Every structure is written in C-alpha cells, then in structure tokens.
Amino acid sequence: MKFADIPHHSSIKARLSAMAAEGRVPHALLIHGPSGSGKFMLARAFAQLLHCQNPGPDGEPCGECDPCRQHEAFNHVDTLYVFPVVKDEKHKAPVSADFMTEFKEFVSRNPWMDFDRWAASFDKKNAQPAIYISESDALRSALALTTTRSRYKTVILWLPEKMNEQTANKLLKLIEEPFADTIFILVSNDASAILPTIRSRCQPLEATRLPDPVMARWLAVRFAMDETDALALAHIAEGDMNRALRQSDATSVTRLFWDMFVALMRKSYMRDVAGLRDWANDLTALGREAEIKFYAYCTRLIRENFVYNFHLADISYLTRDEAQFSRNFARFIHEGNAERIVERMDRAAADIAGNANGKIVNFDFAVKMIMLIKS
Numbered sequence: 001m002k003f004a005d006i007p008h009h010s011s012i013k014a015r016l017s018a019m020a021a022e023g024r025v026p027h028a029l030l031i032h033g034p035s036g037s038g039k040f041m042l043a044r045a046f047a048q049l050l051h052c053q054n055p056g057p058d059g060e061p062c063g064e065c066d067p068c069r070q071h072e073a074f075n076h077v078d079t080l081y082v083f084p085v086v087k088d089e090k091h092k093a094p095v096s097a098d099f100m101t102e103f104k105e106f107v108s109r110n111p112w113m114d115f116d117r118w119a120a121s122f123d124k125k126n127a128q129p130a131i132y133i134s135e136s137d138a139l140r141s142a143l144a145l146t147t148t149r150s151r152y153k154t155v156i157l158w159l160p161e162k163m164n165e166q167t168a169n170k171l172l173k174l175i176e177e178p179f180a181d182t183i184f185i186l187v188s189n190d191a192s193a194i195l196p197t198i199r200s201r202c203q204p205l206e207a208t209r210l211p212d213p214v215m216a217r218w219l220a221v222r223f224a225m226d227e228t229d230a231l232a233l234a235h236i237a238e239g240d241m242n243r244a245l246r247q248s249d250a251t252s253v254t255r256l257f258w259d260m261f262v263a264l265m266r267k268s269y270m271r272d273v274a275g276l277r278d279w280a281n282d283l284t285a286l287g288r289e290a291e292i293k294f295y296a297y298c299t300r301l302i303r304e305n306f307v308y309n310f311h312l313a314d315i316s317y318l319t320r321d322e323a324q325f326s327r328n329f330a331r332f333i334h335e336g337n338a339e340r341i342v343e344r345m346d347r348a349a350a351d352i353a354g355n356a357n358g359k360i361v362n363f364d365f366a367v368k369m370i371m372l373i374k375s
C-alpha cells in the first residue's frame with residue numbers, strides 16, 4: 001500500500017515519509033482520529049515504507065521489492081498485528097494470532113476498518129472484542145523470537161482503547177523498554193480512552209475527518225456513482241467512510257425507505273386513512289430494527305426539506321430523487337410543524353425500540369401526520 005492510495009492526510013504522510021527518510025522514527029507512534037478516516041491504511045503504508053528496500057524520492061515504498069510484496073500479501077515477517085478479539089469456549093486466553101486469518105480477510109475487505117463489522121464477524125452474539133492480558137505476553141515472546149530481516153520490527157496495534165488497564169500496563173512496559181528497533185504504531189479512534197501513561201509515550205499524529213468532497217470523489221470513482229449522490233452520501237456519513245459504505249450497501253434498503261416516505265406523505269396529504277393503515281402494516285412487516293432505521297431516515301428527510309425552503313443549495317444534501325420530490329413537498333415542512341414531526345418520529349422509534357406493538361405505533365404515527373402536514 002502506498003500513501004498515494006489513501007485519500008487526504010497529506011501532512012501526516014509527509015511527516016511519516018520524512019521520519020523514514022531521515023531514519024528518525026520514534027519507538028511509538030499514535031495515529032488517532034475519527035473512525036473511517038483511513039488511519040490503519042496510513043499505518044500499513046508506513047510499516048511498508050520502513051521495510052522497503054527501494055523507497056522512492058517521493059517518500060513512497062517502491063511496491064516491488066520483496067518486503068513490499070510481503071506487505072501487500074499481509075505476511076511480512078517483521079510486522080506484527082495486534083487487534084481486539086473475542087473470548088469464547090475455544091479461546092479462553094485469546095490473542096490476535098488466533099484470529100489472523102479472519103483479520104487478514106477482514107482488512108482486505110474493509111480497509112477503512114469498520115469496528116462494528118469486525119465485532120459482528122465473531123460467532124459469539126453481541127461480542128465486544130477487546131485486547132486481553134494474554135496478548136501482552138504473546139507479544140513479548142513474538143518480539144523476542146521474530147527473526148529480524150529488516151532494520152525495524154513493526155507492531156501495528158489497532159484500537160489501543162480496547163485494552164483494559166492491566167493489559168495496557170503490560171504493554172507500556174514493552175514500549176518503555178523497547179526491543180531494539182521495534183516500532184509500535186498505535187491506531188486509535190478515541191485517543192482520550194487510552195491510558196494517559198501510554199499516550200504520553202507515543203508521538204501523536206492526529207488524523208482529521210475526511211472532507212465531504214474528498215470522500216465523495218473516492219466513492220464516485222469506486223462505485224461509479226453519480227457525483228451529486230456521492231456528495232449526499234458523504235455528507236450523511238460525516239467523514240466516516242465506514243458509514244458511507246454501510247449506507248451504500250444499504251442502497252436498496254434506502255430505496256425502499258424512500259418509497260415508504262413518499263407514500264406516507266402522499267397518503268397523509270390525501271387524508272387516506274385506509275391507505276395509511278396498509279402503510280403502517282407494511283412498515284411493521286419490515287421488522288423492529290428496520291422500523292427504527294426508517295424513522296431515523298424520515299427524520300433526516302424532514303430536516304433536509306425544512307432547510308430546502310431557505311434555498312441554501314450547499315447545506316441541503318439530497319439525492320436527485322429526493323431533491324425532485326422536495327421541489328413540491330418542502331413547502332409543507334415549516335417552522336410550525338418541522339419540530340413536532342421530528343418529535344413524533346423519535347417517539348415512534350423509541351416506542352418500537354421499547355417493544356410496543358408496531359402496527360399500533362406506526363398507524364397512530366401515520367394518522368398524526370395527517371394533522372401535522374396540514375398545520
């Protein structure tokens with residue numbers, strides 16, 4: 001992986017390249033910043049650069065030497081990965097090495113490192129992956145044993161905030177009395193949750209969120225997406241590429257939600273109570289989780305339509321279909337009802353989350369919309 005393959009972060013890339021070129025690499029680096037901004041890719045590109053036999057004058061690894069190829073294939077002998085894992089019947093003292101095959105597969109599919117997706121990949125339901133105490137012992141022996149073929153050994157540690165205090169203290173010892181030329185690269189979504197003693201041992205590099213246009217360009221290229229749609233998607237994702245990707249995975253779901261939203265507004269406007277009853281039943285049939293997501297989706301559309309009235313083109317983020325609909329619909333959403341509609345939606349979602357009867361909640365909500373849309 002080259003830095004050029006990662007969007008944004010030009011100042012971090014420049015600093016990492018300079019460190020490698022000057023041979024002044026701190027023993028521990030902490031790349032931190034919001035989730036889905038590409039930090040793990042920066043860490044991997046940096047480790048590759050440190051091991052590359054022919055780094056370019058542009059500060060990039062060559063991509064062709066043996067170490068570069070090993071990095072690309074995820075099997076560079078002097079690069080260790082530590083990441084949160086799950087304790088279960090089979091793994092009573094789990095370590096990252098037990099899950100390396102799964103992790104490689106995960107990283108190649110999710111270079112933006114979607115933690116929720118990683119957590120969901122374990123068999124155990126509702127697992128909360130963590131870095132356990134067993135990890136620090138394993139890491140100590142791995143560092144002692146690894147044959148050094150290159151000048152540096154690198155340890156890429158994903159999510160140090162998932163260590164408990166005991167584990168963190170043991171890791172701290174490894175960082176404090178470093179094995180010769182071992183470089184720790186910590187990659188964190190939440191630096192404030194890391195033990196301060198560890199944080200203070202690391203040279204911090206703060207990654208900023210991806211700007212909307214940068215994310216939109218990346219999405220547009222990868223998915224041959226229309227640029228307006230990509231920008232709308234980037235805006236919704238608030239700088240988190242994982243959110244954008246989940247959203248685009250869910251494009252078909254969004255299409256369904258969109259149809260349901262339009263149907264709701266049309267039937268409310270027409271005072272079509274029988275139609276609204278059918279609508280409520282259709283929504284209930286989607287299941288609790290989808291119903292809650294649907295209300296969150298509607299909340300966003302109400303807000304965007306409210307903003308649309310002010311003709312603030314650049315702060316209203318709607319896809320083309322949505323924008324077309326809003327030309328006629330937005331005037332029905334105004335100071336007098338926008339907040340109350342959103343409140344009703346939030347309440348319906350909360351009731352459904354609290355196991356209320358969906359058919360009743362959804363129908364009750366739909367009937368209230370008749371009043372709200374006319375007020």
Ligand SMILES: [Zn+2]
Pocket residue numbers: 051052053054055061062063064065066067068
């Ligand atoms: Zn190389």
